[in-house]
């Protein structure tokens with residue numbers, strides 16, 4: 206996020222002040238407060254022909270695969286949002302969308318809303334994604350952060366073993 210320095214209404218320099226019980230960046234005249242609320246992120250555990258789709262973002266290191274994620278657009282439900290993201294990023298159609306759960310992602314000030322999405326169609330990746338894998342559910346290995354916990358809960362609900370990947374730098 207770019208540095209916020211001036212009030213968008215009066216252009217006064219912003220400073221820290223207590224508002225609703227916390228120190229927050231805001232206008233000294235009280236016009237504006239940087240609430241810094243967590244941003245919701247949609248995530249999809251996509252099932253295609255009985256396998257789970259994991260994709261690699263162009264910006265990620267080699268070998269790192271994860272769920273399909275994206276932000277919501279104004280005016281859409283989260284279910285519509287995840288179906289749209291899936292179409293944009295993979296060209297797949299979401300046939301059935303079911304909530305897995307809601308997960309903290311405090312490190313990035315985000316809140317993850319994770320869905321199991323049964324999809325159909327032929328995969329055609331957007332430019333954002335460079336590679337994908339289709340993995341049998343029993344071979345999935347969740348990670349101990351964000352969407353990894355959604356994967357773990359989904360596996361557990363299906364009676365599948367949950368074996369976390371242990372990364373040296375995971376927090």
Ligand SMILES: [Zn+2]
Nearest residue numbers: 212215232236
């Ligand atoms: Zn102001």
